[in-house]
Each structure stands twice: as C-alpha cells, then as structure tokens.
Amino acid sequence: EPEVTQTPSHQVTQMGQEVILRCVPISNHLYFYWYRQILGQKVEFLVSFYNNEISEKSEIFDDQFSVERPDGSNFTLKIRSTKLEDSAMYFCASHVGLAGGQETQYFGPGTRLLVL
Amino acid sequence: QQPVQSPQAVILREGEDAVINCSSSKALYSVHWYRQKHGEAPVFLMILLKGGEQKGHEKISASFNEKKQQSSLYLTASQLSYSGTYFCGTRETSGSRLTFGEGTQLTVNP
Numbered sequence: 631e632p633e634v635t636q637t638p639s640h641q642v643t644q645m646g647q648e649v650i651l652r653c654v655p656i657s658n659h660l661y662f663y664w665y666r667q668i669l670g671q672k673v674e675f676l677v678s679f680y681n682n683e684i685s686e687k688s689e690i691f692d693d694q695f696s697v698e699r700p701d702g703s704n705f706t707l708k709i710r711s712t713k714l715e716d717s718a719m720y721f722c723a724s725h726v727g728l729a730g731g732q733e734t735q736y737f738g739p740g741t742r743l744l745v746l
Numbered sequence: 747q748q749p750v751q752s753p754q755a756v757i758l759r760e761g762e763d764a765v766i767n768c769s770s771s772k773a774l775y776s777v778h779w780y781r782q783k784h785g786e787a788p789v790f791l792m793i794l795l796k797g798g799e800q801k802g803h804e805k806i807s808a809s810f811n812e813k814k815q816q817s818s819l820y821l822t823a824s825q826l827s828y829s830g831t832y833f834c835g836t837r838e839t840s841g842s843r844l845t846f847g848e849g850t851q852l853t854v855n856p
Contacts, residue, residue: 661841663844671848672748672833672846672847672848672849673782673788673833673835673846674846675843675844675845675846678841678843680841685841686842686843688843721787721788728840728841731793733776733793733837733840733841734778734790734793735778735790735835735844736790737780737787737788737789737790738787739786739787740786740787
C-alpha cells in the first residue's frame with residue numbers, strides 16, 4: 631500500500647542552523663501539508679501546498695519557514711535559522727483531491743527535530 | 747478555531763464501550779478522526795462530510811451532526827489495540843486547513 635515517507639527520522643541541530651526536512655507524498659496525490667507536534671501536544675497545521683504554490687499557511691509559518699517541491703516527488707520544509715522552540719515532530723501529509731473521501735489526509739511517520 | 751474534544755482522557759477495561767466527542771463553534775465541511783500511538787504518526791480512521799452520515803469501521807463508528815457542528819466517535823467492545831490518543835480534525839471548507847483538537851487519551855486495560 632502506498633505511503634508517505636519522510637527523511638530523516640531524527641535530526642539534531644544547533645540553534646541558528648538551517649534544516650531541511652524531506653517528504654515523498656503518495657504518488658498520485660496533489661495536495662501536500664506540513665504539520666508539527668510539540669511533545670505531548672496536539673498536531674498543528676503549518677502550511678498547505680497545491681499546484682506548486684502555498685495555498686494556506688498558519689501563524690506559525692513565518693519568514694523562517696519555506697516549502698518547495700523541487701521535483702515531481704519530493705516536498706521539503708526548510709527552517710532557515712532554527713530556534714529552540716522549533717523542537718518538535720514534523721509530519722508531512724498528502725491527499726488526492728477535493729471530492730469527499732479524496733480529502734483523506736495520510737500522514738508520514740514524521741521527523742523528530744531537536745534544536746540545541 | 748480549534749475544535750473542542752471531550753473527554754480529555756478515558757480508561758476502559760477490554761470489552762467496554764467509549765464515546766469521544768468533538769465540537770466546533772464554526773460551520774464545518776468535514777470532520778476527520780485519527781488515532782495516534784505514542785511516538786508514531788496519526789493514523790486515519792474515518793472522514794465524515796456534512797450531511798449527518800454515520801460511518802463505520804469494524805467496531806469503530808462515527809457520526810456528524812451538521813446542525814450542531816458536533817461529531818462523535820463510538821468505540822464498541824474495546825480492544826487493547828484501541829489505546830492511544832484520538833484526535834478530531836475539522837475543515838471549514840473543502841481544501842482548507844485541517845485543525846485538530848487537543849486529543850482524547852484512551853487507555854484500554856486487560
């Protein structure tokens with residue numbers, strides 16, 4: 631069964647460093663998302679992406695964040711200058727389309743980011 | 747605006763039933779239910795679209811009352827594998843962001 635994959639599974643970085651989190655959505659999916667989850671808290675929406683542009687972004691998604699779909703398969707989240715409060719699990723999700731059940735979002739396994 | 751889930755936590759014995767509620771102050775297009783086990787990704791359970799339908803998935807089913815903007819997840823004859831945190835996610839329009847509630851921690855004991 632097709633699934634969303636993410637790399638790396640864990641990333642440790644120093645405050646101020648840039649990180650790139652990578653996702654490979656399910657191949658026929660057209661809508662892509664990034665979420666984050668701080669330990670013990672709820673899942674928070676960061677950004678949605680469709681047709682090579684951002685559809686919607688949250689208040690969390692400030693100028694330090696960017697997303698890109700550099701080729702036909704990868705979807706990346708870049709944090710330019712990491713802060714301690716960026717430490718969280720980052721999930722990528724995707725879905726097929728906009729009709730009913732096609733909006734079911736499937737989540738990747740996540741990347742645990744730790745900023746020291 | 748995030749949906750409100752209740753209860754925050756529930757402890758069951760294997761075989762018992764549970765209901766988890768999710769309500770919103772805004773008109774909703776859809777409600778999505780996920781289960782998350784510790785350290786893992788949320789796993790999709792079901793999606794409910796406005797129309798008041800009830801959906802089922804083995805012993806887990808859900809309903810969506812469009813007029814009240816409320817959804818309930820029903821877990822019957824619970825199994826140990828049902829343990830985890832259940833999140834509802836809501837969408838106000840087709841394609842809009844999925845906003846999650848705080849979650850309901852379900853523990854099923856033998």
